[in-house]
Amino acid sequence: MTMVEDMEEGLLRRTPIIGEMILEAEQKGREAAITELLGRLFARRVGRRPTSEEERAIVERARALGPGEVDDAWLDLEGDALIRWLAEPARRS
Template sequence: MTGKRRIAWPGRPFSGVHFRVDAVYQRTIGELRARGSLLWLVFTPLARDATAAALQQVVAEIDAGAASAEERAELYTALLVMAAIDPWGHTLWKELVTMVEDKEEGLLRRTPIIGEMIIEAEQRGERRGEQRAIAELLGRLFARRIGRQPTAEEERTIVERARAMSPGEVEDALLDLEGEALARWLAEPIRSS
Protein backbone atom coordinates (compact mmCIF):
# COMPACT_ATOMS: atom_id res chain seq x y z
CA MET A 1 0.00 0.00 0.00
CA THR A 2 1.30 3.45 -0.81
CA GLY A 3 -0.02 6.83 0.13
CA LYS A 4 0.75 10.36 1.08
CA ARG A 5 -0.22 12.64 3.88
CA ARG A 6 -0.45 16.29 2.96
CA ILE A 7 0.00 18.96 5.62
CA ALA A 8 0.18 22.01 3.30
CA TRP A 9 -2.91 24.02 2.34
CA PRO A 10 -4.58 23.01 -0.92
CA GLY A 11 -3.15 24.93 -3.86
CA ARG A 12 0.25 25.25 -2.20
CA PRO A 13 3.30 23.15 -3.11
CA PHE A 14 3.19 19.66 -1.55
CA SER A 15 4.41 19.46 2.00
CA GLY A 16 4.00 16.25 3.91
CA VAL A 17 5.09 12.68 3.61
CA HIS A 18 4.86 9.91 1.04
CA PHE A 19 4.72 6.44 2.52
CA ARG A 20 4.59 2.79 1.61
CA VAL A 21 3.31 0.12 3.97
CA ASP A 22 5.04 -3.18 3.36
CA ALA A 23 3.38 -6.29 4.81
CA VAL A 24 6.64 -7.98 5.84
CA TYR A 25 4.73 -10.76 7.56
CA GLN A 26 3.61 -11.91 4.09
CA ARG A 27 7.20 -12.21 2.86
CA THR A 28 9.57 -15.15 3.02
CA ILE A 29 12.99 -14.98 4.62
CA GLY A 30 14.53 -15.19 1.14
CA GLU A 31 12.54 -12.15 0.00
CA LEU A 32 13.60 -10.16 3.05
CA ARG A 33 17.23 -11.24 2.63
CA ALA A 34 17.15 -10.24 -1.07
CA ARG A 35 16.50 -6.62 -0.09
CA GLY A 36 20.21 -6.45 0.71
CA SER A 37 20.19 -4.77 4.10
CA LEU A 38 20.62 -6.14 7.61
CA LEU A 39 17.68 -3.98 8.63
CA TRP A 40 15.28 -6.22 6.71
CA LEU A 41 16.59 -9.27 8.55
CA VAL A 42 15.04 -8.06 11.81
CA PHE A 43 11.64 -8.85 10.28
CA THR A 44 12.48 -12.52 9.60
CA PRO A 45 10.65 -13.80 12.71
CA LEU A 46 7.48 -12.46 11.07
CA ALA A 47 8.16 -14.29 7.79
CA ARG A 48 5.74 -17.09 7.05
CA ASP A 49 8.62 -19.55 6.59
CA ALA A 50 10.49 -18.65 9.80
CA THR A 51 12.12 -21.61 11.53
CA ALA A 52 14.73 -21.93 14.26
CA ALA A 53 17.33 -23.07 11.70
CA ALA A 54 16.59 -20.10 9.43
CA LEU A 55 16.82 -17.67 12.33
CA GLN A 56 20.14 -19.17 13.35
CA GLN A 57 21.47 -18.17 9.91
CA VAL A 58 19.96 -14.69 10.31
CA VAL A 59 21.66 -14.24 13.70
CA ALA A 60 24.97 -15.30 12.12
CA GLU A 61 24.45 -12.80 9.27
CA ILE A 62 23.72 -9.98 11.70
CA ASP A 63 26.73 -10.95 13.79
CA ALA A 64 29.02 -10.93 10.74
CA GLY A 65 27.52 -7.90 8.99
CA ALA A 66 26.91 -5.36 11.76
CA ALA A 67 29.23 -2.36 11.53
CA SER A 68 29.63 -2.08 15.31
CA ALA A 69 28.69 -3.74 18.57
CA GLU A 70 26.06 -1.04 19.08
CA GLU A 71 24.46 -1.70 15.69
CA ARG A 72 24.53 -5.46 16.35
CA ALA A 73 22.79 -4.92 19.73
CA GLU A 74 20.13 -2.75 18.13
CA LEU A 75 19.49 -5.29 15.36
CA TYR A 76 19.27 -8.15 17.86
CA THR A 77 16.85 -6.13 19.99
CA ALA A 78 14.61 -5.41 17.00
CA LEU A 79 14.82 -9.08 15.96
CA LEU A 80 13.61 -10.19 19.39
CA VAL A 81 10.80 -7.64 19.47
CA MET A 82 9.58 -8.96 16.12
CA ALA A 83 9.81 -12.55 17.43
CA ALA A 84 7.58 -11.56 20.35
CA ILE A 85 4.86 -10.45 17.90
CA ASP A 86 4.73 -13.94 16.33
CA PRO A 87 1.73 -13.66 13.92
CA TRP A 88 2.12 -17.23 12.64
CA GLY A 89 2.48 -18.93 16.01
CA HIS A 90 6.07 -20.02 15.32
CA THR A 91 6.98 -19.58 19.03
CA LEU A 92 10.63 -18.98 18.19
CA TRP A 93 11.29 -16.30 20.81
CA LYS A 94 12.97 -18.60 23.35
CA GLU A 95 15.22 -20.19 20.72
CA LEU A 96 16.12 -16.76 19.40
CA VAL A 97 17.02 -15.52 22.89
CA THR A 98 19.35 -18.50 23.28
CA MET A 99 20.94 -17.89 19.86
CA VAL A 100 21.57 -14.23 20.56
CA GLU A 101 22.93 -14.94 24.04
CA ASP A 102 25.29 -17.54 22.54
CA LYS A 103 26.68 -14.86 20.21
CA GLU A 104 26.84 -12.07 22.74
CA GLU A 105 26.60 -13.21 26.33
CA GLY A 106 24.68 -10.87 28.62
CA LEU A 107 23.68 -8.51 25.81
CA LEU A 108 19.97 -9.10 26.20
CA ARG A 109 19.84 -8.56 29.92
CA ARG A 110 21.75 -5.29 29.41
CA THR A 111 19.19 -4.16 26.82
CA PRO A 112 16.39 -2.64 28.93
CA ILE A 113 13.27 -3.71 27.02
CA ILE A 114 14.55 -7.20 26.20
CA GLY A 115 15.95 -7.71 29.69
CA GLU A 116 12.53 -6.88 31.11
CA MET A 117 10.84 -9.26 28.64
CA ILE A 118 13.21 -12.09 29.64
CA ILE A 119 12.71 -11.51 33.36
CA GLU A 120 8.93 -11.34 32.92
CA ALA A 121 8.91 -14.56 30.87
CA GLU A 122 11.05 -16.32 33.47
CA GLN A 123 8.75 -15.18 36.27
CA ARG A 124 5.66 -16.35 34.35
CA GLY A 125 7.35 -19.71 33.84
CA GLU A 126 8.22 -19.96 37.54
CA ARG A 127 4.65 -19.07 38.53
CA ARG A 128 3.26 -21.63 36.08
CA GLY A 129 5.68 -24.20 37.46
CA GLU A 130 4.64 -23.45 41.05
CA GLN A 131 0.95 -23.55 40.17
CA ARG A 132 1.43 -26.82 38.29
CA ALA A 133 3.27 -28.34 41.28
CA ILE A 134 0.51 -27.19 43.66
CA ALA A 135 -2.18 -28.55 41.33
CA GLU A 136 -0.41 -31.91 41.06
CA LEU A 137 0.12 -32.25 44.81
CA LEU A 138 -3.43 -31.25 45.70
CA GLY A 139 -4.78 -33.36 42.84
CA ARG A 140 -3.01 -36.44 44.27
CA LEU A 141 -4.50 -35.73 47.69
CA PHE A 142 -7.94 -35.39 46.10
CA ALA A 143 -7.49 -38.71 44.27
CA ARG A 144 -6.55 -40.50 47.50
CA ARG A 145 -9.55 -39.08 49.39
CA ILE A 146 -12.18 -39.52 46.64
CA GLY A 147 -10.73 -42.58 44.90
CA ARG A 148 -10.43 -40.99 41.44
CA GLN A 149 -8.51 -38.25 39.64
CA PRO A 150 -10.10 -34.79 39.80
CA THR A 151 -11.94 -33.58 36.71
CA ALA A 152 -10.54 -30.52 34.94
CA GLU A 153 -13.19 -28.38 36.66
CA GLU A 154 -12.38 -29.83 40.09
CA GLU A 155 -8.66 -29.31 39.51
CA ARG A 156 -9.28 -25.69 38.47
CA THR A 157 -11.38 -25.14 41.62
CA ILE A 158 -8.69 -26.68 43.82
CA VAL A 159 -6.05 -24.35 42.34
CA GLU A 160 -8.36 -21.32 42.66
CA ARG A 161 -8.96 -22.19 46.31
CA ALA A 162 -5.22 -22.56 46.88
CA ARG A 163 -4.71 -19.05 45.45
CA ALA A 164 -7.61 -17.50 47.39
CA MET A 165 -6.99 -19.23 50.70
CA SER A 166 -3.59 -20.86 50.86
CA PRO A 167 -2.23 -24.17 49.64
CA GLY A 168 -2.00 -25.30 53.29
CA GLU A 169 -5.68 -24.62 54.02
CA VAL A 170 -6.71 -26.51 50.88
CA GLU A 171 -4.38 -29.36 51.84
CA ASP A 172 -6.01 -29.49 55.29
CA ALA A 173 -9.48 -29.66 53.74
CA LEU A 174 -8.36 -32.41 51.38
CA LEU A 175 -6.95 -34.39 54.32
CA ASP A 176 -9.86 -33.78 56.72
CA LEU A 177 -12.88 -34.14 54.43
CA GLU A 178 -13.98 -37.37 52.79
CA GLY A 179 -16.13 -38.32 49.82
CA GLU A 180 -19.30 -36.23 49.50
CA ALA A 181 -18.16 -33.70 52.14
CA LEU A 182 -15.09 -32.93 50.02
CA ALA A 183 -17.20 -32.66 46.85
CA ARG A 184 -19.61 -30.25 48.64
CA TRP A 185 -16.66 -28.17 49.91
CA LEU A 186 -15.34 -27.86 46.35
CA ALA A 187 -18.79 -26.74 45.14
CA GLU A 188 -19.11 -24.01 47.80
CA PRO A 189 -18.24 -20.41 46.84
CA ILE A 190 -14.61 -19.60 47.53
CA ARG A 191 -14.03 -17.50 50.65
CA SER A 192 -10.67 -15.79 50.86
CA SER A 193 -8.91 -15.91 54.21
Protein backbone atom coordinates (compact mmCIF):
# COMPACT_ATOMS: atom_id res chain seq x y z
CA MET A 1 0.00 0.00 0.00
CA THR A 2 2.79 2.43 0.94
CA MET A 3 4.64 1.66 -2.28
CA VAL A 4 1.55 2.47 -4.35
CA GLU A 5 1.01 5.72 -2.42
CA ASP A 6 4.66 6.69 -2.97
CA MET A 7 4.33 5.99 -6.70
CA GLU A 8 1.13 8.03 -6.90
CA GLU A 9 2.73 10.94 -5.07
CA GLY A 10 5.72 10.78 -7.41
CA LEU A 11 3.39 10.90 -10.42
CA LEU A 12 1.51 13.85 -8.97
CA ARG A 13 4.74 15.73 -8.27
CA ARG A 14 5.86 15.25 -11.87
CA THR A 15 2.59 16.62 -13.24
CA PRO A 16 3.52 20.28 -13.85
CA ILE A 17 0.52 22.09 -12.37
CA ILE A 18 -0.05 19.66 -9.49
CA GLY A 19 3.68 19.48 -8.76
CA GLU A 20 3.85 23.27 -8.52
CA MET A 21 0.83 23.29 -6.21
CA ILE A 22 2.45 20.69 -3.95
CA LEU A 23 5.73 22.63 -3.80
CA GLU A 24 3.87 25.85 -3.06
CA ALA A 25 1.90 24.19 -0.27
CA GLU A 26 5.08 22.73 1.21
CA GLN A 27 6.76 26.14 1.09
CA LYS A 28 3.79 27.80 2.77
CA GLY A 29 3.83 25.05 5.40
CA ARG A 30 7.51 25.68 6.13
CA GLU A 31 6.95 29.42 6.33
CA ALA A 32 3.98 28.93 8.65
CA ALA A 33 6.08 26.67 10.88
CA ILE A 34 8.92 29.21 10.95
CA THR A 35 6.49 32.02 11.71
CA GLU A 36 4.80 30.03 14.48
CA LEU A 37 7.97 28.83 16.17
CA LEU A 38 9.91 32.08 15.96
CA GLY A 39 6.77 34.07 16.74
CA ARG A 40 6.39 32.16 20.01
CA LEU A 41 10.05 32.74 20.87
CA PHE A 42 9.68 36.42 19.95
CA ALA A 43 6.68 36.70 22.29
CA ARG A 44 8.68 35.21 25.15
CA ARG A 45 11.56 37.62 24.58
CA VAL A 46 9.56 40.76 23.86
CA GLY A 47 6.38 40.11 25.86
CA ARG A 48 3.96 40.29 22.92
CA ARG A 49 3.22 38.53 19.65
CA PRO A 50 4.99 39.92 16.59
CA THR A 51 3.08 42.25 14.29
CA SER A 52 2.36 41.07 10.74
CA GLU A 53 5.29 43.23 9.54
CA GLU A 54 7.56 41.62 12.12
CA GLU A 55 6.34 38.16 11.07
CA ARG A 56 7.31 38.92 7.46
CA ALA A 57 10.70 40.14 8.64
CA ILE A 58 11.17 36.92 10.65
CA VAL A 59 10.60 34.75 7.58
CA GLU A 60 12.79 36.96 5.38
CA ARG A 61 15.53 36.95 8.00
CA ALA A 62 15.39 33.15 8.30
CA ARG A 63 15.66 32.81 4.51
CA ALA A 64 18.49 35.32 4.17
CA LEU A 65 20.62 34.31 7.14
CA GLY A 66 19.70 30.71 7.77
CA PRO A 67 18.34 29.19 10.94
CA GLY A 68 21.61 29.28 12.91
CA GLU A 69 22.02 33.04 12.99
CA VAL A 70 18.32 33.58 13.65
CA ASP A 71 18.40 31.07 16.52
CA ASP A 72 21.43 32.86 17.98
CA ALA A 73 19.66 36.22 17.86
CA TRP A 74 16.52 34.80 19.46
CA LEU A 75 18.57 33.23 22.25
CA ASP A 76 21.05 36.08 22.80
CA LEU A 77 18.94 39.21 22.36
CA GLU A 78 16.08 40.36 24.56
CA GLY A 79 13.24 42.81 24.20
CA ASP A 80 14.19 46.02 22.42
CA ALA A 81 17.51 44.60 21.17
CA LEU A 82 15.65 41.81 19.36
CA ILE A 83 13.19 44.28 17.85
CA ARG A 84 16.08 46.50 16.63
CA TRP A 85 17.91 43.48 15.15
CA LEU A 86 14.77 42.40 13.32
CA ALA A 87 14.18 45.92 11.95
CA GLU A 88 17.67 46.41 10.54
CA PRO A 89 18.47 45.18 7.02
CA ALA A 90 19.48 41.53 6.85
CA ARG A 91 23.06 40.95 5.77
CA ARG A 92 23.68 37.58 4.21
CA SER A 93 26.29 35.60 6.08
